[in-house]
Amino acid sequence: MIETHHSQPATSRGTTLRTEEMIVNMGPQHPSTHGVLRLELVVDGEIVVDVIPHLGYLHRCFEKHAEQMSNYQQVVPYVDRMDYVSSMGNEFSYVVAAEKLLKIQVPERVEYIRVIMAELQRIASHQIAIGTYGIDIGAFTPFLLLFKDRERILDLFEEVCGARLLYNYFWIGGLSHDLPPGWVEKAKAFCEYLKPNIVELNGLLTYNKIFISRTANVGVLPKQVAINYACSGPMLRGSGVDWDLRRDDPYSVYHKIDWDVCVGRGEVGTVGDCWDRNIVRVHEMEQSLRIIEQALAQLPEGDVKAALPKRIMPVASEAYGRTEAPRGELGFYIISDGTGSPYRIKARGPSFVNLSVVTEISRGAMIADLVAILGSTDIVLGEVDR
Amino acid sequence: MTFQEISESLQKKFGEAVLLVKADAAVDPFIVVAPQSICDIALFLRDDKAMQIDSLSCLSGVDRKGTLEVVYHLASMTLKHKLVLKVSVPTDRPEVPSIESVWKTANWHEREAYDLFGVMFTGHPDLRRILLPYDWEGYPLRKDYEVPEFYNGMRVPY
Amino acid sequence: MGLLDKQFEKSNVLVTSLDSLLNWARLSSLYQMQFGLACCAIEMMAASASNFDMMRFGVIPRATPRQVDVMIVSGTVTLKMASRIKRLYDQMPEPRYVLSMGSCSNCGGPYWEHGYHVLKGVDRVIPVDVYIPGCPPRPEALIEGLMKLQEKVRNESMAKKHA
C-alpha cells in the first residue's frame, strides 16, 4: 500500500479553539470550475478541510452514442465533442485505436499531417489552459492575449477543414481533405509568429512574482501519488515523472522527429506544484513548435486516404489505443463483435483521471489555493463527464 | 516482459484463478481471471519486482448480454509492458471485488462502471453514482436499457 | 409588421421617446452571465476575446446571476444541469433574456436520439428569446444572435408594460 500524504486537517491541529466547519457549494455555475463541475467544500474559515467533487453535469452519453452508430467513422464527430478544446487530439487517439482494431495502414503523408495538426491543437489547448489559469489567479490580460494567438491556429484549421472548433478531420484510414495550397508556408509563418509571444507570456504571467507566490509550493502532487492515481500529461510530468506516450509508447511518426519531454523540476518551489504543471505546458508549446517545424520540413507527398473497402468489417476483437493528448493519456477501448458498427467504445479521458486526485492534494489548502489547484489540473468537463 | 511471460508467471502463481489466457486474440491479447482473486492478482502485479505494473490506465465495464465484464488495462511505466485483464460476472449477481486499495485511480473508474453498468464493487469505500444524478434508475449502458419517459418532470425522449 | 402596427398604436410622443431611450439603454448594456456549459462556451469565450470582442456591444461577463441581463446557454443541457439552469434563470432580475447558443441547447443537437441524459432543448425548462443554430456557432453567429436580441429589445415597451 502506497502511503499518500494528507495535509493535516485544520480541525485536528490541537488547538482548543475549534470553529464550526462550513459547507460551501462551488458550482456548477462558478467562474473557476471551468465548466459545470460542482465541488462541495467543507471549509474551516478559509481552509479547505475536504473537497467532494460532483460530476456528470455534462454527461452527454458518448459511449451510448458510439454503440448506436452504424459504422466506425460516424463516431468521429462525437469524439470531437468530448474534449472540445482539443478535438484534433481526440480524433488522433480514436483513429489510432480504430486503425489498430481494423488493421489499417495509413500513408506516411497522413501521419505527418496528423502530427502537425495534433501539435497545433496541443498549442491551442495549452493556450486556453494557461489563459484560464491566469484568470483563476486573477490576471485577465494574458487570457485575451493567448486567445488572440489561438485564433491564428484556428484560422489554419479552418483552412484545412472548414471548422473552427470541432473538425471531423481525421478519418479512419486518412484525412477528410488534403492540405490546401500555401498552407505549409502559413504554418511556418505561424511558428515564427508564436515564438516571441511565448517569451512575452513568460514575462507577463509565468515569471510574475505574484503568480509565482500564488502557485509555487501549492498543491504539491508527489510522484508516487501521481502514478498511483494514474495521472497523465502535464499533471504527471509536472510531478517530475519523465513519461510521455509520444516517446514511451510511440505511435505515428513521433519517433522520426527530434524533441524533448518536458518535466517539472521545481524551479521556483517544490517538484509537482501548480507552477510546475503550468511551466510544463509552456515548455510543451515550445516543443510542439519544434515538432511542427520538423514535420513541415519532412512532409512527404502522396495520397491522404488509404485504399479501403467501402464497408470495413473487422473480426470480433478488441483494441485499446492510447495517445498523448494535451491533457494526458487519452485512450479508446473499442470492442467489435464482427459487424460494421462498434459493440462498445470506452473512452479513458485524462481529465477524468486527473480530476480524481484533486481531493487528495487540496486538503488543508486555502480556498484560493483550491482554485489554483483546480486550474492547474486543466480539466475539460466534456471529457470528464463524456 | 512479454505477454507470454506474464501469463505464465500468473498461471504459476495463481493456478486455478487464471481462467483463460487468450494469446491469439486478433489485436490485444488478454487474460480472464476469477473475480474473487482479482485483488490478489492486482496486488501481485503491482508489487512483484518482475512486473512492476504501477499504472491502471483504464477500467471498463462491458455488457456481454447475460454477463458483465470488467476489463482492466494495465501498464508498467518503468518496464513499459502492458497487460489486459478481464473478469466476468453474471448480470443478476454482478459482484466484483474493488481494487481501489491497489490503484487509487480505480475509485472513480469503478464508480463509473457501477453507474453505467451496475457492477457492484465489493469493498469500494464510496460506491455512489458518479455521472448520472443520484436518484437515477437503471444502468444506461446495459444493452437492454430502456430510456425513461420522464425524469423529474422533464421529458427525456425527443 | 412594421408600418401596420405603428398605425394602430396610440401615438404618445412622450411614452414612445421614453420607451426608445429605455430600450436603448437596455439593448446597449446587456450584461452576460459568465457561465459556460460545453463546446459552445469556448466559442463564447472566443467571442469575448480580442478578435471578436463582444464588449463592443456593451456585453460584459458577470459572475453572479443577480447582475446580468442575458443568459447565453452555451452548450448541451443535461437533465442533471437543467434544474440548475432553471434556478439560475429564476435568480436573474427582470428584464431578462435567454440566448440559446448551438444545436444542443436548441433541440439536443447531435444528442437528440440516443442522449438518455440530455435535455432536448433548453426551452423545455426556460423561455428562450433567440436561438442560434450551429454546432458550435461561430463567434460571428453569436454576435448576430446578440444583434437579433437587441432588435427584439428595441421593439419592446417598458412604459406600457408597467402602465
Next chain:
Amino acid sequence: MDQFLQSIFGDSILTQLLLGVLPLVFVLVYALVTLYSEMKIAAHIQDRLAYMRTGWHGVLQPFADMLKLLQKEDIIPTAADKLLFILAPYVVFIGTYAAFAVLPFSSAYAGSSLDLGLFYIIAVSAVVVVGILMAGWASNNKWSLFGAIRSASQIISYEIPAALAVLAVVMITGTMNMNEITKFQAGGIQNWLIFGGPLPLGHKLFLLPVMIVLALIYYVCSMAEVNRTPFDIPEAESELVQGYNTEYTGMKFAIFYLAEYANLFVVSAIAVVLFFGGWSSPFGSFMSGPIWDLFWFTFKGMLLVFVNVWLRWTLPRLRVDQLMYVSWKVLVPFALVCVVLVGAIMVL
C-alpha cells in the same frame, strides 16, 4: 467658492447645501468618465476595442449602463436580513462620500477646511467597512460573507501602514488640515513632499528616499483599501463569485459600483495631497489660480487612478494570507522605520 455662493444666496442653509452637493456632481461625472476610460484602457492593454456602439467610440456607455441598472428588478432574497440588506450600499456610499467633504479640490474650494482633515478621512473610511460587513452578512450567502470578512480584515490591516505614512507627512508639515498641507508644498514640483518638500537642501536630500518609500507604501495601501487587483480578494471573481455584492441587483449594485469608484478617487486624492502637491501647479505660479488648481488636482488624481487601472489589468491576485503578510511584515515595519527616520531628520 464659499464666498461666491455666499454672495448669491447669503449665509443661508441653501449655501451649505449647495456646497455639500458640489462634490456629488463631481463624483457622478467622475464615475462615468472612469467607468468608460477604465474599460477603454483595459481594452487597449488587451488588444481590443471595448465599447463601440453607443455614441462615438461608445462614450455613452456608462449612461446606458446606469439607465439599464435603474430599470432592473430590485431583488431582496427571502432569506436576507431586509433592513441591513437595503441599508448596506448606502452606508458604503456615505462612508466614501463623507471623505469628499475635506478634499481640497482647489485653492478656492474645499467642502470643509477642517483642521483635523486627515484624521477625519481616516475615521470616516472605517464606515465603509461597516457597510461591507452589513452587505456580506445580510445577503445570507456564504460567498458574500467570505467577501465581507476578507474585505474587513484587509481594510483594517492596510489602514495601519497607511496611517503611518500619513503620520510622517503630518510630522513634516505640522498640520492635519489638507489645505494647509497643500499650501506647504506650493511653489513647483521640487517642493512636493515626495521630493522632500520645501525644506533646506540637507533635509531634502535625506528625506527624498524616505518620502518615496512612504509614497509607495501609501499607494499600495490605498490599492488594498479600495479592493482592487492585486488586492481584490474580497470580490475575487474566480474565487468568491462577486464577493460581498453577489446578491445585489439593479440600483443597489450600481451604488456599490459608484462607491468603489468614488473611493478610488478619494484615496488617490489623499495621495495627491500628501505627496504630489495637492492642487498646486507643478510649475510654481505658472498655470495656477482657482480653475487651474481644480484642473491640477483632478489631473493628478486621475493619473493615480490610471496607474491603478493599469496595474489592475496587468497583475494577478494575491492570496489572503500573502496579503496579510505584505501588510504586517513588509509595509508596517518599513513604515515604522520611515516614520522614525522622518522624525530624526526633522529634529536634526
